[in-house]
Amino acid sequence: MTKLSPVLSANWDEKDSFTIEGYKRHGGYKAAATALGMEPDAVIQMIKDSGLRGRGGAGFPTGSKWGFIPQGDNKDHYLVVNADESEPGTCKDMPLLLANPHVLVEGIIIASYAIRANHAFIYLRGEVVHVYRRLLQAIEDAYAAGHLGKNIGGKGFDLELTLHAGAGAYICGEETALLDSLEGFRGQPRLRPPFPAIAGLYAKPTVVNNVESIASVPAIINNGLEWFQAMGTEKSKGFTLYSLSGHVENPGQFEAPLGITLREILELSGGIRKGHQLKFWTPGGSSTPIFTAEHLDVPLDYEGVSAAGSMLGTKALQIFDETTCVVRAALRWSEFYKHESCGKCTPCREGTWWLVQMLHDLEAGKGTEADLEKLLDLCDNIAGRSFCALADGAVAPIISSLKYFRDEYLEHQRNGGCPFDPVASTNFAAVNS
C-alpha cells in the first residue's frame, strides 16, 4: 500500500505556511543557497539525473528542457512559470501558491540560475486575485530578504521576478500562447519551430515550466537524488500532487509518489461519497480520456495511465458516481472547450461549435444511432488536425465516453430525453437525502 508523501504540502496546515518566516522555519531558501554554490550546468545535470518530469501535463523531462537553452549565446534568457492553471478539475497550483508561495520563488531562483536567466516571470491565471496578492507579497518579501534582486546571497547572481496576471483565457496555458499574452498580444499559440528554447519570450531563449515542476526543485536540491528517486516508478520519479474532486467524501490535494492508484487514494481519502459507486473518472483533468471502475488499479504515473488509454495530465482526479449522466458531462466539457477555443484554427473553432450542438441534441434524446457515428467521425476530423492540443483535449471525453458508455447515449434516444435526474448528482442532493 502506497502512502502519502507530503513534500510541497507538508506544512500547509501551519497558520503561517505562506510567510517567509514560516517557509524558513522548515529550511526554506537553503536549497537556493546550495544551488548558487554549484556550477549552473551541475544544477541542470542534477535535475536531469533526478528524472523530474514536467507536472503541467505533458511530462517532459524538466532538466532536458533546461538543457535546450543555448549557453554562451550572449542573449538574454528567460524563465517563465506557467501558473495559468485552468483545466476543469485541475486545482493543484492555486492551493500550492496560496499555502506555500515561497517554494515557487525558491525554485525560480534555482532554475533561473541554472539556465542563466536574469529575469523570470510568473504568468498567473487572472481570476485568482487572492493567489495574486499572496504571491506578490511573497515576491516582495523575497526581495526584502535578498533572495531576489542584485547579487543574490553575495554570489553575484542577479534575478528580477515579475508576476503577471493573465486575463482568463484557457488557451494561455498553452506555452506559446502564454508567451504571446505575456508580450501583450492576444493569446494564441505560435507556430513551432522555433521552439521557446530558441526563440521564446521576446524571441529570446526561454524555459516555460509549470508551477509544480519548479516548486519540486528545492526539495531535490535539499534531499538529493536518492531521496527523490526512491519515490515513484521506473520512469516517473518522485512525488506529485493529485487533485481529488467530485463525488468523494474528502476532496482535496493528495501528495503521493507517482504510481499510486486511484483505489489507494480513495482508501486514503475516505472513498466515494456514501451510498454511491464510482461510475467514471478523469485521471488528468477534462482533456484526458475518462476511466471507469475497471481502471481503479491503474498506476497513476505517465506510463501506466498512457498504457491504459489515457494521459496522466495534471493528475486531476475528477470522480463521478452513478448519479451522473455521462452525456451531460461530455456536453458540459464541450461547452467549456467551445468557450475557450481561441479561434485560430478551423477544426477547433468550428468543431467545438458543432460538437456542442450535437451533444445538446443527443442529451435531449434526439437523433438516431447513426448520429453517434457522425459524432465519432467529427471527433476524428478534429483530433490531431488542429494547431495546438486544445482540440485534442476537447474530443477526448467524448470519444472515451462513447467507448465506455455507448449504451447510455442510446438510452437517451430510446427514452426521448435524459434518463437521469440532474439533481441527484449535485452536492445538495446528498445533503437533503
Added chain:
Amino acid sequence: MTPEQLTEVEMITVVIDGFEVTVPKGTLVIRAAEKLGIQIPRFCDHPLLSPAGACRQCLVDIEINGRAFPKPQASCTIPVENNMIVKTQLTSPVADKAQKGIMELLLINHPLDCPVCDKGGECPLQNQAMSNGRPESRYEGVKRTFDKPISISSQVLLDRERCVLCARCTRFSDEIAGDPFITLNERGALQQVGIYESDPFESYYSGNTVQICPVGALTGASYRFRARPFDLVSVDSACEHCASGCAMRTDIRRGKTLRRLAGEDASVNEEWNCDKGRWAFKYLSSRERVATPMIRGADGELHEASWPEAIAAAAAGLKGKRAGVLVGGRATLEDAYGYSKFARVALGTNDIDFRSRPHSAEETSFLASVAVNATTTYKDIDKADQVVLLGFEPEDESPIVFLRIFKQVKKRGLVVTSDAPFASRGSTKLKAKLITSISDVTGLTEKSVVIVGERLSETAGALSAAVELVNKSGAKLAWIPRRAGERGALEAGAIANLLPGGRPISETSARVDIQTAWSVPALPITPGRTTNEILEALNLVSDDVSALDAVVIGGLDPADISSQALSQLLNSFVVSLEISHSSVTAIADVVLPVAAVVEKSGTFLDWEGRSRAFDKGITDALTRSDVRILSMIADELGAPIELPTVSATRREIAAVGKWDGAKAEFTKITLTSKSPTGDKLNLSSWRQLLDLGSLQLGEANLAGTSRKAAAHISSSRAEKLGVTYGQEVRISSELGSIKLPVVISQMSDDTIWVPRNSQGSQVIASLGFVSGQVTVVKA
C-alpha cells in the same frame, strides 16, 4: 542571381506522391508540391506572407527518414527536408479525409449566399469545396450570424459571416504594408476581423486585402454587386498613376471598366498595388470625357466637329507658326515619342517639355546627363545597405517603391535616410533617419541607393549635391518622378535637350542617327526651352523674336505648373489633346479627344526604365491614341511623322534604339541654403497619394480614406503662434492664403509643411509657389 549565389543554396530532394522534386532548402512542402503540379488546397497560405498554419486545409501525411508523423501536418508550415516522403490527398486516404473534414468544418458557419456574393465564381472556397470537399454537409445545426456587412473604411466592407479567419488580411496589413489597422479579435467561433474603435482601415494598400481574401468577406465598396466574374473580360494592363510600374489586371464588361486588380510581377510590384491604382479609374467613365473633336467657333464657344474638320483646323492654326509642345507627364512612351517627333519634324522646334510641374534648368541638365538611360532597379533596393530619399516621399509619391524599401527594413533593418522636414507616416514605418542637409548623408557605399524625387529640382543646387554624393561614394542613383509617363517621355526625347533614346541634341552624331531614322534632311538645332520658358514665350507679343504663337498640349493641368500658367495660354492658338474637359480645353481652339489607358495599347517606362507594355483593354473603343492623332495633323501639315499606329511607333522606337555615346556633361550649380527672413517660414510640401489629382475624380469611396489635410509645425513654433493641435493657422503669400489645422511634429522651427494638392490645401493655386517663404499666423 549570379551562379555563385545559386550554388550557395542547398538543394533538397523530396518525394511527393511518388514523384521526386528538388527544391531549395527552406521551401515549404506546399510549394514543393506546386512545382510538381500537385495542388494542395489552402486558405491561409500565401507565398508572400509568413506561414500561419491556421486554416489547416493543407494537411498532408509526412514521413522523414522512415519515421511518419503520427498525424497529418500542415504543408504550408513545414519546410522540406532530405529523405522526406509526402503523401497528399492524392495518395493518402488519411490526408484526403482530413482535408474533407476541414472543408466541412469551414462551411458549417459559412453562409450560403454565393449567388449574391461578389466572390462567387472566382472564390477559392467555392472552388476548393468542389475539389476537396464532401458533396453534402452533415451539419444540421445553427449557423453563427453577424450583422453584415460592416464598413471598415469608406472603401472596404467586411462580411464577418463569410470570413474563414485565415488572417491573410491582417498579416498583409502588418507585414507588407506596415499598417496594422485591422486585427483579429474575440475568440472561438466569434473571432472576427476588426478595426480599432475609432480608427478605420485607412491604409494606402487596403485594397490588397480584398484581393487576397480567399472568400467574399472583404469586398470593395466600388465593385460590390457590380458584376459577376464570369461576365468580365480580364486584360493585363499597366498602372497609369505613378512611376512604380505595377502590373495590373483590368476587368471589363461590355466596354466598361468595372474593376482593376494588382497584377503579378515578382520583380516589380510582386502581387500588390496601392488603392489609387486599384480604385481610381472612374475618370474613364466620367461625364467630363471629351466625346468628339471640337473647334472653337467665331462665337467663342466650342462646337462639335468631325475628325477631318478638327484635324484641318488644328493644322491650319499651326501651319507656319512658331509653336511649342507641352506633353504632360502621363503620356505613354509611344505617345511621347509621337510628340517628340511631331515637334521636331512637323513643327521644326525643340521647344518641347514633358514636365508639367515645377522644374528648373538644373533639372533639364540632370535629366539629360544623369537620369536618362539610368539602370538602377528594384533589385538594387533589395540589396542596398542604405537607401537615401531626397525630395522623395515614397509612400505618397511611389507607393510600391515604399513597399520594397519597407520589406527590407522589416527583413534586415535596412538603413533609410530622408531629407523630409518631418517624420511622415511613411518615414516612421521606414524608421528613417531625418537629415536637414544633403551634406549630412553618411556611410554611402557602392551598395547604397540614392533616390531622387522630382521635388529635389525645387531646391536650387540640390540635384547637383545629390550627383556629387553619388559620384563620390559610387552609390547608385535612381530618379523617381511621380507620374507614370515621365521616364518614358524622357527616353522618347520629349524634352528640349534630348532626342529619342537619350541622344543629346548637341551631338552631331546623335542628330544624324535620328535624321537617318526619320528620313528627314535636318533637325532643328536651336536650343529648346523648358515648360516655363515655353509658357512665357507664348505670352510675349508676337513681334518679339522669342515669342511663340501656338502650342500643342497633351494631358496636363496648368495649375500643376504655376498659378499664372493658364493665363499665359490665353493669347495663343492652343491645340488640346485631352481625355476630359479641363481648364485647358476651356480655352483651347481645337480639342481632340484621346484614348485613356484602357482604351489603347502602349507602354509606360517605370522609374527603372523597365518596359510596362499593355494592350488595348476595351477593344471596340472609338478613341485614339495621341500618336495617331499627331500623325494625322502632321500629314495635314505636309510634314508627315509616319506613326499611324501604336505598334508602328513601337517598331520605330525599337529600331531607333538607345544612345550608346557619352551623355552630356551635367551643369552643376552650388547648393545654397536659404534661411527665412523675419517672421517668415520656409514652405515645404508634397502631394499625398490620395488628393485632388484629376485621375482620382469621381471616386468618393477612395477619397474617403485620404489623409486629412493639416499643416505640420514644430512645438515651439506652435507655441510662438499660440496654437495647439487641431487649431487652425493661416499660411499666406503675396498671392493668397490657405487655412489649415496644425499638427505638431518634430521639425525645424523655420519650416511649415502642408499637403500640396489636398482638399483645402492647393498650394500652387493659392500661394503661387511650392517652395518659398510664407507668413503664418493663428487663424
